Amino acid sequence: xxxxxxxxxxxxxxxxxxxxxxxxxxxxxxxxxxxxxxxxxxxxxxxxxxxxxxxxxxxxxxxxxxxxxxxxxxxxxxxxxxxxxxxxxxxxxxxxxxxxxxxxxxxxxxxxxxxxxxxxxxxxxxxxxxxxxxxxxxxxxxxxxxxxxxxxxxxxxxxxxxxxxxxxxxxxxxxxxxxxxxxxxxxxxxxxxxxxxxxxxxxxxxxxxxxxxxxxxxxxxxxxxxxxxxxxxxxxxxxxxxxxxxxxxxxxxxxxxxxxxxxxxxxxxxxxxxxxxxxxxxxxxxxxxxxxxxxxxxxxxxxxxxxxxxxxxxxxxxxxxxxxxxxxxxxxxxxxxxxxxx
Amino acid sequence: xxxxxxxxxxxxxxxxxxxxxxxxxxxxxxxxxxxxxxxxxxxxxxxxxxxxxxxxxxxxxxxxxxxxxxxxxxxxxxxxxxxxxxxxxxxxxxxxxxxxxxxxxxxxxxxxxxxxxxxxxxxxxxxxxxxxxxxxxxxxxxxxxxxxxxxxxxxxxxxxxxxxxxxxxxxxxxxxxxxxxxxxxxxxxxxxxxxxxxxxxxxxxxxxxxxxxxxxxxxxxxxxxxxxxxxxxxxxxxxxxxxxxxxxxxxxxxxxxxxxxxxxxxxxxxxxxxxxxxxxxxxxxxxxxxxxxxxxxxxxxxxxxxxxxxxxxxxxxxxxxxxxxxxxxxxxxxxxxxxxxxxxxxxxxxxxxxxxxxxxxxxxxxxxxxxxxxxxxxxxxxxxxxxxxxxxxxxxxxxxxxxxxxxxxxxxxxxxxxxxxxxxxxxxxxxxxxxxxxxxxxxx
Numbered sequence: 135x136x137x138x139x140x141x142x143x144x145x146x147x148x149x150x151x152x153x154x155x156x157x158x159x160x161x162x163x164x165x166x167x168x169x170x171x172x173x174x175x176x177x178x179x180x181x182x183x184x185x186x187x188x189x190x191x192x193x194x195x196x197x198x199x200x201x202x203x204x205x206x207x208x209x210x211x212x213x214x215x216x217x218x219x220x221x222x223x224x225x226x227x228x229x230x231x232x233x234x235x236x237x238x239x240x241x242x243x244x245x246x247x248x249x250x251x252x253x254x255x256x257x258x259x260x261x262x263x264x265x266x267x268x269x270x271x272x273x274x275x276x277x278x279x280x281x282x283x284x285x286x287x288x289x290x291x292x293x294x295x296x297x298x299x300x301x302x303x304x305x306x307x308x309x310x311x312x313x314x315x316x317x318x319x320x321x322x323x324x325x326x327x328x329x330x331x332x333x334x335x336x337x338x339x340x341x342x343x344x345x346x347x348x349x350x351x352x353x354x355x356x357x358x359x360x361x362x363x364x365x366x367x368x369x370x371x372x373x374x375x376x377x378x379x380x381x382x383x384x385x386x387x388x389x390x391x392x393x394x395x396x397x398x399x400x401x402x403x404x405x406x407x408x409x410x411x412x413x414x415x416x417x418x419x420x421x422x423x424x425x426x427x428x429x430x431x432x433x434x435x436x437x438x439x440x441x442x443x444x445x446x447x448x449x450x451x452x453x454x455x456x457x458x459x460x461x462x463x464x465x466x467x468x469x470x471x472x473x474x475x476x
Numbered sequence: 477x478x479x480x481x482x483x484x485x486x487x488x489x490x491x492x493x494x495x496x497x498x499x500x501x502x503x504x505x506x507x508x509x510x511x512x513x514x515x516x517x518x519x520x521x522x523x524x525x526x527x528x529x530x531x532x533x534x535x536x537x538x539x540x541x542x543x544x545x546x547x548x549x550x551x552x553x554x555x556x557x558x559x560x561x562x563x564x565x566x567x568x569x570x571x572x573x574x575x576x577x578x579x580x581x582x583x584x585x586x587x588x589x590x591x592x593x594x595x596x597x598x599x600x601x602x603x604x605x606x607x608x609x610x611x612x613x614x615x616x617x618x619x620x621x622x623x624x625x626x627x628x629x630x631x632x633x634x635x636x637x638x639x640x641x642x643x644x645x646x647x648x649x650x651x652x653x654x655x656x657x658x659x660x661x662x663x664x665x666x667x668x669x670x671x672x673x674x675x676x677x678x679x680x681x682x683x684x685x686x687x688x689x690x691x692x693x694x695x696x697x698x699x700x701x702x703x704x705x706x707x708x709x710x711x712x713x714x715x716x717x718x719x720x721x722x723x724x725x726x727x728x729x730x731x732x733x734x735x736x737x738x739x740x741x742x743x744x745x746x747x748x749x750x751x752x753x754x755x756x757x758x759x760x761x762x763x764x765x766x767x768x769x770x771x772x773x774x775x776x777x778x779x780x781x782x783x784x785x786x787x788x789x790x791x792x793x794x795x796x797x798x799x800x801x802x803x804x805x806x807x808x809x810x811x812x813x814x815x816x817x818x819x820x821x822x823x824x825x826x827x828x829x830x831x832x833x834x835x836x837x838x839x840x841x842x843x844x845x846x847x848x849x850x851x852x853x854x855x856x857x858x859x860x861x862x863x864x865x866x867x868x869x870x871x872x873x874x875x876x877x878x879x880x881x882x883x884x885x886x887x888x889x890x891x892x893x894x895x896x897x898x899x900x901x902x903x904x905x906x907x908x909x910x911x912x913x914x915x916x917x918x919x920x
């Protein structure tokens with residue numbers, strides 16, 4: 135029982151990342167009809183926002199100590215972050231909380247990145263075939279990751295969670311089970327709750343604001359909305375920016391779980407597309423449901439008991455489910471008729 | 477009585493046969509019987525095949541820095557580095573066999589097919605007489621096979637699988653780096669001393685040649701101690717998030733987690749294992765332990781503070797205090813501003829060892845260079861007295877057992893050397909790992 139609960143929790147935090155990336159992908163596909171293969175790169179850029187913020191906060195004052203020499207004969211460098219020198223304990227806490235602080239920076243940065251991407255490149259491909267959209271966005275993803283690699287190197291860069299969130303939570307005891315049976319990292323639970331919060335915010339924005347209403351109308355019938363005198367293109371540009379923000383935030387908060395490197399976006403990209411297809415192209419609830427579902431299924435497939443029956447199932451389960459769902463429900467779990475069918 | 481007569485045609489034929497017969501020994505030993513990319517001008521070309529893109533690009537960049545330094549030293553530039561401490565004094569700082577060393581580079585991308593393509597290009601188009609480098613056993617084995625077929629020497633870079641000088645060994649291939657068998661033999665006694673004989677181990681293993689090899693050797697040596705193996709779970713290469721493989725460890729009853737992962741996988745799996753509280757956990761009344769059999773300082777930096785107190789093995793570390801290591805660290809540090817990695821060290825050594833063997837052999841012919849390297853005993857290159865064993869072309873030397881440092885003084889000061897395991901303890905018969913060297917191929 136404990137093991138099953140642990141795998142469910144594991145699937146939920148993993149699924150949180152899948153759902154957030156897939157949500158952004160679906161928003162872009164639903165509004166602009168663009169298959170955005172650069173969406174994984176946006177997740178990666180978000181993660182590197184956190185790396186950049188930590189680097190900026192940790193910018194160091196370097197003093198050479200001529201009394202001590204390195205192994206290669208140069209004076210030893212004594213490094214002190216300026217923020218600690220200037221603000222003392224407050225500065226130390228800022229460094230400690232660099233990941234949450236990065237959220238504040240990542241929102242405008244990712245919004246800007248999304249808008250520039252859409253205005254500068256993607257909009258020229260709206261009327262092109264999906265194959266060309268895939269090629270150009272995939273190319274863009276490679277360019278973005280190479281830029282990141284040239285600046286930050288190829289190795290993963292550690293991004294620790296704040297001290298307060300580094301420990302374990304006795305989840306079993308919280309729900310009345312035996313203490314110590316289901317303990318889970320606090321940051322992963324925070325990530326799961328954070329993903330729910332962002333998903334809730336995106337749905338509320340689309341459901342309960344005038345802007346969201348126009349966007350939903352545009353998704354249903356772009357031409358009619360245009361005929362009503364509404365500049366739907368401008369709104370869709372902002373929607374692209376919002377999708378970039380969602381992917382970026384998923385990346386920022388994921389950095390303590392997975393030390394960011396330039397390739398992390400590609401690792402999530404394929405999985406996220408499977409999530410979108412399983413959930414149903416263009417369906418926002420479908421993307422969220424499929425994200426969590428596939429996260430949980432992937433976790434269960436990695437259990438030794440399951441692998442003992444079907445060896446290697448953990449490596450193919452997601453694709454297997456995609457095949458089965460597409461055979462049974464060709465439009466995905468919650469796909470809409472007419473989307474991606476012409 | 478028969479009469480001996482000879483025709484003009486018969487005389488010509490006999491003369492030609494006799495001529496060939498007399499000249500044959502000379503032809504066979506002369507330069508006319510060439511070998512692949514025999515250098516004819518004033519230079520000789522080395523081919524440095526390292527990952528310049530992909531996940532191991534930083535390690536590849538460090539290898540390339542070391543090679544450039546080695547070429548400088550061989551050609552008599554710079555401070556001479558480990559040439560000053562190397563026991564062989566054949567190289568005199570004027571190149572090799574009177575020829576200045578130049579080099580070309582290729583990008584392995586840490587993909588076997590790409591690595592073979594770049595090595596092929598360097599051999600066929602650039603005239604490389606020797607190929608060296610790499611950061612993966614799969615790549616090393618693939619390129620070693622190519623070099624054997626092409627008739628050039630392959631001096632392996634960072635490759636740790638037993639297979640490179642075991643079942644996949646080739647006469648034209650040589651490895652300075654240690655292997656998983658040696659890691660297991662070195663780690664075994666230290667693990668026993670630190671954690672005792674009554675332990676239950678759980679392995680997470682990268683699902684490819686090196687991972688299987690590493691898992692096998694650690695299981696072998698830990699079970700010899702009396703440890704039990706609870707499970708050995710294969711994980712896909714580049715899984716990213718290993719949490720679904722780590723959660724089953726929590727309540728498995730195991731009290732040791734062995735992470736047979738390297739590079740990015742090691743960084744991620746170790747970070748996540750620590751995140752799941754395994755480093756601070758108590759199981760069976762004992763402190764839970766995590767072991768990373770193959771450490772790389774360059775990669776360990778990526779795991780940050782998560783490496784603290786975690787045991788593993790490494791081929792070399794910049795904090796060693798022997799004269800060779802100090803000379804290399806000084807030379808490398810002055811040129812680049814930071815200490816070299818173990819990848820840089822092994823590749824630097826390989827370039828020097830090849831050059832030295834060619835100089836002693838007086839030729840770049842693979843069979844000649846190989847013969848000079850086989851059974852060659854040397855010192856002064858940072859690992860104590862070392863031998864290039866003739867039977868499998870594997871270097872035998874001391875192995876380092878290291879631990880993640882509790883109080884690092886800089887970002888490079890990640891590991892501390894716990895024990896220098898003497899060569900005798902990690903030596904094994906060549907027959908243990910199987911394979912056949914076969915004959916040298918001089919090519920051409």
